[in-house]
Amino acid sequence: MKLNKEKLETQVTDGVDERVKQANDSALAAVGIVSIFCVLISLLYRLYTDQNPLPDLISVVVMMITYTVVNSKNHIYDIPRSFTGKTLDTGTDKKSRKSRIKFYALDSLVFAAMFTVIDLVVDTKFSVSSAVLDVVIGFAVSMVIDYLLHEHTIKKYNKYIDTLENDDDEENE
Numbered sequence: 596m597k598l599n600k601e602k603l604e605t606q607v608t609d610g611v612d613e614r615v616k617q618a619n620d621s622a623l624a625a626v627g628i629v630s631i632f633c634v635l636i637s638l639l640y641r642l643y644t645d646q647n648p649l650p651d652l653i654s655v656v657v658m659m660i661t662y663t664v665v666n667s668k669n670h671i672y673d674i675p676r677s678f679t680g681k682t683l684d685t686g687t688d689k690k691s692r693k694s695r696i697k698f699y700a701l702d703s704l705v706f707a708a709m710f711t712v713i714d715l716v717v718d719t720k721f722s723v724s725s726a727v728l729d730v731v732i733g734f735a736v737s738m739v740i741d742y743l744l745h746e747h748t749i750k751k752y753n754k755y756i757d758t759l760e761n762d763d764d765e766e767n768e
Contacts, residue, residue, distance in 0.1 A: 631658060672752040675745045685749050695749070699741040707733030 638651035666673070675683045675698065683698055684691040711729040715721060 627658075631655075634658070670755050672748050672755070674748065674752060675741075683745075685752055687753060695745065696742070699738055699745065702741055703734045703737035706737040707731075 634651050634654045638648050638655070640646075641648040641651060674685060675695070677683060677698060678701075683695050686692075707730045710733040711726050714729050715726060718725070
């Protein structure tokens, strides 16, 4: 078997083979997922046994902050997706914004309905007014959070895309 030295050299970047880098990234992702599950199981156990869940909550928050900081540093933006997996339009025009707001409303309604069903299952005292209040409050809170977080992400994404386009324009001149 003859080794194609030229092909091998093109795959090596900074002294690290691309396959090794990809394997390391996959391993780190797997470790992260296992860590999250362990912390969540510990959190549920602590809640079930009436122990202090604060250390696990802090771990979850630290993991979320780390994930957010690393993605932000690498300019990776979590653009919202529809229920079918299609990426929402990131345009700044009224039509794009209106379609995203419709999605946020539908997403919030689904969240509020699930929240209400869980509340009705857990709470043995059923009351129509309590269910309606759950839906209204759940919808409002979810809508505000979805709107603020996703629109902020889309704004950062559009700003980054604009800087890339400006860099391309400067290189072409």
